[in-house]
Amino acid sequence: MAFQPANDHPEAALVSNEPFSEDERAAVYRAIHTRRDVRDEFLPDELSEAAVMRLLDAAHHAPSVGFMQPWNFLLIRDTALRGAVHAAFERAAAAEEALLPPERRAQYRSLKLQGILKAPLNVCITCDRARQGPTGLGRTQQPEADLLSTACAVQNFWLAARAEGIGVGWVSILREQDLRDILGIPPEIAIVAYLCVGRVAQAYARPELEVRQWAKRLPLEELIFSDQWGKRVKNSMV
Amino acid sequence: MAFQPANDHPEAALVSNEPFSEDERAAVYRAIHTRRDVRDEFLPDELSEAAVMRLLDAAHHAPSVGFMQPWNFLLIRDTALRGAVHAAFERAAAAEEALLPPERRAQYRSLKLQGILKAPLNVCITCDRARQGPTGLGRTQQPEADLLSTACAVQNFWLAARAEGIGVGWVSILREQDLRDILGIPPEIAIVAYLCVGRVAQAYARPELEVRQWAKRLPLEELIFSDQWGKRVKNSMV
Numbered sequence: 001m002a003f004q005p006a007n008d009h010p011e012a013a014l015v016s017n018e019p020f021s022e023d024e025r026a027a028v029y030r031a032i033h034t035r036r037d038v039r040d041e042f043l044p045d046e047l048s049e050a051a052v053m054r055l056l057d058a059a060h061h062a063p064s065v066g067f068m069q070p071w072n073f074l075l076i077r078d079t080a081l082r083g084a085v086h087a088a089f090e091r092a093a094a095a096e097e098a099l100l101p102p103e104r105r106a107q108y109r110s111l112k113l114q115g116i117l118k119a120p121l122n123v124c125i126t127c128d129r130a131r132q133g134p135t136g137l138g139r140t141q142q143p144e145a146d147l148l149s150t151a152c153a154v155q156n157f158w159l160a161a162r163a164e165g166i167g168v169g170w171v172s173i174l175r176e177q178d179l180r181d182i183l184g185i186p187p188e189i190a191i192v193a194y195l196c197v198g199r200v201a202q203a204y205a206r207p208e209l210e211v212r213q214w215a216k217r218l219p220l221e222e223l224i225f226s227d228q229w230g231k232r233v234k235n236s237m238v
Numbered sequence: 239m240a241f242q243p244a245n246d247h248p249e250a251a252l253v254s255n256e257p258f259s260e261d262e263r264a265a266v267y268r269a270i271h272t273r274r275d276v277r278d279e280f281l282p283d284e285l286s287e288a289a290v291m292r293l294l295d296a297a298h299h300a301p302s303v304g305f306m307q308p309w310n311f312l313l314i315r316d317t318a319l320r321g322a323v324h325a326a327f328e329r330a331a332a333a334e335e336a337l338l339p340p341e342r343r344a345q346y347r348s349l350k351l352q353g354i355l356k357a358p359l360n361v362c363i364t365c366d367r368a369r370q371g372p373t374g375l376g377r378t379q380q381p382e383a384d385l386l387s388t389a390c391a392v393q394n395f396w397l398a399a400r401a402e403g404i405g406v407g408w409v410s411i412l413r414e415q416d417l418r419d420i421l422g423i424p425p426e427i428a429i430v431a432y433l434c435v436g437r438v439a440q441a442y443a444r445p446e447l448e449v450r451q452w453a454k455r456l457p458l459e460e461l462i463f464s465d466q467w468g469k470r471v472k473n474s475m476v
Contacts, residue, residue, distance in 0.1 A: 013449045014279070017272075017441035019403030024265035027258060028401040031266045032296045032394050034255075041252070053458075058270045060458045062393065065410050067447035069456045074463045081465055096378040108375070132453065137346070138410040140334040144385070145410045148430065151389035155300065156270050158390075159397065163266040165257030172303050172376040172383045184467040192386065203255035209305035211251045215370065218307045220291075220298050225312045227319055229422040 031159045037208065038167030039112040042119040042198035051164055052121070055197075058160035059125070062153035065145035066137030070129065071153050071192075074183055076122040081182060085194070086116040088178035089171060096173055111212060114171045119196035124183060125154055127190040150192040157195070167200035269397045275446065276405030277350040280357040280436035289402055290359070293435075296398035297363070300391035303383035304375030308367065309391050309430075312421060314360040319420060323432070324354040326416035327409060334411055349450060352409045357434035362421060363392055365428040388430040395433070405438035 020028065056073050064070060076082060097108050116122060127150040139145050158168045171194045179191050209215055226233040258266065294311050302308060314320060335346050354360060365388040377383050396406045409432045417429050447453055464471040 013443050014440040015443045017274075017279070017400075017403055017405060017438045020265060020268070020401040023261065024268065025401045027262035027265035028269045028397060029292070029296065030258070030262065032299050032398060035299075035301070036255075037301055041255070054267070056462060057458055058267065060456075060461065061270050061273075063273070063275055063396065063408060065408075067445050067453040069453075069461075072461050072463060072467075074465075074467060075471070076465055078465045092379045096375070099378055111375075113376075137334070137349075137447075137452065138351075140337055140411075141330045141413050142410040144382075147382070148385065148389035148392070151386035152393040152396075154386070155390040155393040156397075158301065159266060159394075160270060162255075163258040163263045165255055167255060170301060170303075172380040173378075175379050183465075186467065189467070200255045202252040205251050205253045207305050209375075214375065215305040215307075218298075220295055223298065223307075223310050224294060225310060227312075227314055227316045227421075229310075229312060229424065229427070233313070 031162045035158055035162040036203040038169045038200055039115050041167060041200040041202055042115045044120055045199045046120050055157050055160050059153040059157040062156045064149035065139055068132045068146055070127045070131045070146045071150050072126045074124040082116055082122055084182045088174055089114050092173045092175050113173060115169050115196040119198035121197040123195045123197055125193045127192050129190055154193045167198060169196040269400045273396055273400040274441040276407045276438055277353050279405060279438040279440055280353045282358060283437045284358050293395050293398050297391040297395040300394045302387035303377055306370045306384055308365045308369045308384045309388050310364045312362040320354055320360055322420045326412055327352050330411045330413050351411060353407050353434040357436035359435040361433045361435055363431045365430050367428055392431045405436060407434040
């Protein structure tokens with residue numbers, strides 16, 4: 001695309017950015033705070049096309065470096081394909097378990113870590129790293145910015161799903177090459193997320209890995225620094 | 239942490255995941271659809287501590303692989319430090335411009351790409367890749383999952399900010415080593431996002447790079463495949 005003079009008055013495209021109403025803010029925070037990684041609570045109900053499109057449209061409205069929009073959405077419903085992905089998960093989980101300290105392995109085996117077969121829909125979200133050419137705006141200094149943009153799309157999808165009463169589980173225990181082989185994804189496309197998606201009636205009030213004592217919520221205050229790495233702020237100074 | 243028997247009834251921690259009300263859903267979608275990358279609309283007003291803490295708490299409630307919570311939040315208000323970051327941006331932008339096709343350079347120069355000095359608060363969000371030890375759950379097959387988790391935290395921060403009437407701009411045109419030197423970030427910590435944050439009265443109705451004709455919104459339908467890479471779905475088949 002050759003250089004085009006900017007619109008005469010691009011400022012005409014500005015609209016109010018006022019804060020949401022109290023109720024609207026509460027709804028946004030409710031989505032953020034009650035979103036869970038769902039593994040075992042999926043109901044078999046098919047999702048409506050309209051709902052799936054709303055989630056994908058939410059993902060498509062994520063920020064992207066240089067407005068690159070590098071994502072694709074691969075919807076997997078075929079049971080044979082999901083069976084193959086599930087088998088790939090089993091292999092990857094066995095490999096991961098063997099790498100854990102021995103005292104954590106029994107607990108690892110007791111965790112339910114995916115809903116590939118139970119959820120009626122799986123969604124693989126990918127990143128086309130060359131979508132806008134090799135020198136996209138904002139990627140010469142931070143080449144992985146396109147992958148981070150795609151992760152933002154995953155989070156939009158997830159929050160919209162929570163608002164719709166739809167659960168999402170992100171399965172990261174999969175070998176990339178297995179997914180490529182099963183889904184026909186070419187080598188130049190990065191695989192960012194493999195999601196299990198379906199309606200859920202109930203979800204954990206706190207993260208399941210916290211409930212099951214795998215890890216604890218870190219105190220937020222300890223994660224905040226001021227002006228220099230490691231310089232703690234007093235509570236009243238944030 | 240040694241293996242602990244699971245709670246007797248972890249299912250007791252399950253709560254309803256019913257869909258939000260229509261108004262609540264609309265609020266979540268409003269945040270997703272009206273969130274913008276802000277560069278030039280920042281007001282100088284200081285943000286309240288309470289508002290900043292709500293945004294950071296939203297970020298802290300992002301999903302993270304193995305409940306790793308790998309993020310830190312470095313709040314930068316010092317003007318000398320922000321001046322140094324701004325100078326680093328100028329150098330990085332000049333280097334990026336030189337890599338663009340000649341016909342895009344004039345337009346690139348005409349774009350406002352950061353609000354480092356104009357926004358009252360800058361936030362650097364980082365990822366401590368070793369936070370839960372070298373073999374965290376879910377990272378043996380997808381080692382970059384912790385970086386993607388941190389990007390999800392950025393998106394939570396951004397959506398909460400939109401609901402609060404606070405603008406956010408993600409500056410990816412910065413050399414990582416410059417940020418390390420200026421902010422004292424050690425080499426083992428990954429820098430994921432450098433954000434400009436401040437109140438804004440107005441924002442673009444569409445992405446600024448779309449308004450200014452740098453790139454176009456891609457049609458969502460063309461980004462969706464079914465079961466196999468490249469296999470398009472009919473509109474009625476999503």
